[in-house]
Amino acid sequence: MSSVLRSCMLYHIQSLRIIGARTLTSERVGFVPIKNHELKDPVPPALLTFNDPRAFQSKSMWELIRALGVFRLCSYPVLVNNCGKLMSFTRALLGRRVFAMVVRPFVYAQFVAGETENEISASMEKMNSLGLHPMLAVPIEEDLGESSGEKRYDDNLAAMLECVHMSHSKAWSKDPMMQLKITALVSPELCVKLTSLLKKQHYDLNLLLRAMDGETVTFPGLSETENTHFLLGLSRLNQIGEASVKKVRVLVDAEYTYMNPALSLITMAMMKKFNQESAWIWNTYQCYLEESRELVLDAIRLSVDHSFCLGVKLVRGAYMDKERKLANKEGRADPVHQSWENTNDSYNGSLEVMLNLISQQPDRYKIIVATHNEESVRKAVTWMTELGIARDGGSVCFGQLLGMCDHVSLTLAQQGFSVYKSVPYGSVDDTLPYLVRRAQENRTVLLGIRKERDLLRQELQRRIREKITKAS
Numbered sequence: 021m022s023s024v025l026r027s028c029m030l031y032h033i034q035s036l037r038i039i040g041a042r043t044l045t046s047e048r049v050g051f052v053p054i055k056n057h058e059l060k061d062p063v064p065p066a067l068l069t070f071n072d073p074r075a076f077q078s079k080s081m082w083e084l085i086r087a088l089g090v091f092r093l094c095s096y097p098v099l100v101n102n103c104g105k106l107m108s109f110t111r112a113l114l115g116r117r118v119f120a121m122v123v124r125p126f127v128y129a130q131f132v133a134g135e136t137e138n139e140i141s142a143s144m145e146k147m148n149s150l151g152l153h154p155m156l157a158v159p160i161e162e163d164l165g166e167s168s169g170e171k172r173y174d175d176n177l178a179a180m181l182e183c184v185h186m187s188h189s190k191a192w193s194k195d196p197m198m199q200l201k202i203t204a205l206v207s208p209e210l211c212v213k214l215t216s217l218l219k220k221q222h223y224d225l226n227l228l229l230r231a232m233d234g235e236t237v238t239f240p241g242l243s244e245t246e247n248t249h250f251l252l253g254l255s256r257l258n259q260i261g262e263a264s265v266k267k268v269r270v271l272v273d274a275e276y277t278y279m280n281p282a283l284s285l286i287t288m289a290m291m292k293k294f295n296q297e298s299a300w301i302w303n304t305y306q307c308y309l310e311e312s313r314e315l316v317l318d319a320i321r322l323s324v325d326h327s328f329c330l331g332v333k334l335v336r337g338a339y340m341d342k343e344r345k346l347a348n349k350e351g352r353a354d355p356v357h358q359s360w361e362n363t364n365d366s367y368n369g370s371l372e373v374m375l376n377l378i379s380q381q382p383d384r385y386k387i388i389v390a391t392h393n394e395e396s397v398r399k400a401v402t403w404m405t406e407l408g409i410a411r412d413g414g415s416v417c418f419g420q421l422l423g424m425c426d427h428v429s430l431t432l433a434q435q436g437f438s439v440y441k442s443v444p445y446g447s448v449d450d451t452l453p454y455l456v457r458r459a460q461e462n463r464t465v466l467l468g469i470r471k472e473r474d475l476l477r478q479e480l481q482r483r484i485r486e487k488i489t490k491a492s
């Protein structure tokens with residue numbers, strides 16, 4: 021057992037219940053979602069190879085071709101590195117409407133669920149029929165210098181509340197989750213300021229809780245204007261918490277290291293308020309950060325000290341290039357692990373810690389293994405089996421982004437695991453920054469995408485052969 025795990029277990033010292041891996045038959049997977057209790061011959065973790073192109077059986081011919089085309093485009097570094105500028109230039113050249121008409125059937129349709137409620141519902145129903153759960157995301161992306169007054173944040177709040185409502189009120193929504201970006205409701209500038217203050221002083225969670233409950237609290241270190249904005253921001257977040265508790269699990273996104281400590285502080289306050297009985301608010305941990313293991317352990321300690329349930333979204337991290345560039349520019353140490361292998365070790369280490377806790381207290385700890393990495397998924401499945409954690413018990417689930425690694429998501433769903441697809445929605449204009457980031461991220465998710473492309477190609481070739489055979 022690792023030393024990290026040991027130290028974490030100081031809080032939960034109980035012997036681990038390791039059950040022997042069951043001997044199971046390996047079968048080629050047929051792609052009909054199955055519930056755990058109906059699963060007679062689950063494929064053992066080691067044989068979960070995600071190699072079956074039949075994962076794409078549910079895709080139309082056009083969807084196969086589109087996915088292949090989009091992933092091909094994402095494999096050209098020049099295109100990907102400049103796609104933001106390219107998209108802005110093309111939009112200026114063609115005009116917004118024509119640009120939207122061009123982008124909609126391709127990149128947009130690959131990664132975004134739609135714009136209207138009907139489009140989103142159609143997308144979600146299809147997903148539901150394949151045994152996948154939606155995790156809706158309002159793709160509001162704000163960074164420093166982009167904030168624009170309380171009205172904008174109130175509009176964002178309305179969009180988020182609509183997302184809460186849509187997530188739990190439809191026939192397709194079962195055990196719904198949604199993603200939340202705090203910087204859509206509190207200015208990134210304030211989050212940066214709070215982050216720098218947190219290096220020097222401690223903020224009591226109870227202070228934030230009192231502010232969320234409507235008390236006019238004065239936060240040390242903030243100017244009057246900043247204090248007023250923070251109170252308004254916390255009130256907005258409180259409204260999200262009130263609307264979602266017992267209905268939708270809200271997963272707060274992690275962003276950049278220059279604001280993450282503030283985001284975590286706010287999220288922990290929300291957890292303390294809303295996670296007394298179950299984890300309705302979750303925090304995200306980016307394992308590409310060298311400090312990530314410490315952060316996960318701190319969160320576990322805090323959840324014990326303040327008696328709240330902890331929900332963890334475990335990711336590798338999406339902002340590697342920018343984090344490195346910034347550290348280099350400011351002459352400080354790179355906060356990101358030196359290699360992909362180190363990031364993988366860090367991911368798997370935190371995963372192990374969380375799964376051990378879950379095996380002891382499945383009602384207090386929850387995790388979403390949010391990754392496209394097959395090795396991490398296999399490790400999670402192996403450890404779940406060893407620790408006796410139920411596949412669809414509700415404490416461990418898996419997450420992938422819409423339009424990415426469907427072969428992983430569908431295979432897991434078919435094997436009785438709980439799988440969520442992160443589903444952004446909105447107009448072409450609103451989702452453009454998200455699409456740019458998706459394209460850039462596809463460059464780093466190299467292995468998964470290369471394999472997905474091969475499997476898509478195999479399924480396409482199979483269908484063409486089938487058509488030719490039928491015709492002759």
Ligand SMILES: Cc1cc2nc3c(=O)[nH]c(=O)nc-3n(C[C@H](O)[C@H](O)[C@H](O)COP(=O)(O)OP(=O)(O)OC[C@H]3O[C@@H](n4cnc5c(N)ncnc54)[C@H](O)[C@@H]3O)c2cc1C
Pocket residue numbers: 272273274275304306308335336337338339340356357358359360361363390391392393419420421441442461464465466467468
């Ligand atoms: C449901 C869901 C929610 C998400 N929410 C967030 C979020 O809130 N915040 C966020 O930041 N990201 C989020 N992501 C994105 C995620 O962090 C990753 O960018 C993405 O999933 C790729 O990582 P992977 O584990 O899937 O794939 P892999 O292909 O196994 O790993 C790629 C990742 O490894 C890391 N990496 C690559 N090269 C190196 C290197 N040389 N040195 C060190 N590390 C390296 C990078 O993080 C890169 O993204 C989310 C992803 C999902 C599926």
